[in-house]
Amino acid sequence: MESILGQIMGPWTPYILWLLSNENSLRFGELAARIPDISAKVLTDRLRKLEASGLVHRDYQPTVPPTVYYSLTTRGSELHGVLQGLNEVALRWDEEDRLTADDRKIAAE
Numbered sequence: 001m002e003s004i005l006g007q008i009m010g011p012w013t014p015y016i017l018w019l020l021s022n023e024n025s026l027r028f029g030e031l032a033a034r035i036p037d038i039s040a041k042v043l044t045d046r047l048r049k050l051e052a053s054g055l056v057h058r059d060y061q062p063t064v065p066p067t068v069y070y071s072l073t074t075r076g077s078e079l080h081g082v083l084q085g086l087n088e089v090a091l092r093w094d095e096e097d098r099l100t101a102d103d104r105k106i107a108a109e
Contacts, residue, residue, distance in 0.1 A: 008079065011046070012043070014086070016050065016056075018087065019034055020070060020071060020072045021077065026070055050076070054075050
């Protein structure tokens with residue numbers, strides 16, 4: 001467990017994996033646009049780490065300007081079910097928190 005958590009944990013890493021698990025591939029700019037609070041430096045660092053760990057494939061095409069696509073490897077794709085489960089929990093918790101906030105607002109009125 002320690003080994004896999006070391007590969008998938010870190011700032012933005014699970015979210016990057018989640019985005020890639022729902023797309024065939026994404027360009028750097030597309031990833032950056034879907035994570036507006038991430039800096040280019042952090043996104044580059046996370047992608048390099050994921051590529052080094054064998055979870056993400058970097059497809060470089062020597063065009064002008066260069067085109068780079070990122071996608072999950074077979075190993076990275078194995079995380080889809082786990083990421084889907086986390087997303088379901090996140091959505092449920094968001095709904096519960098919203099309802100709790102609404103209840104507090106009604107009680108305060």
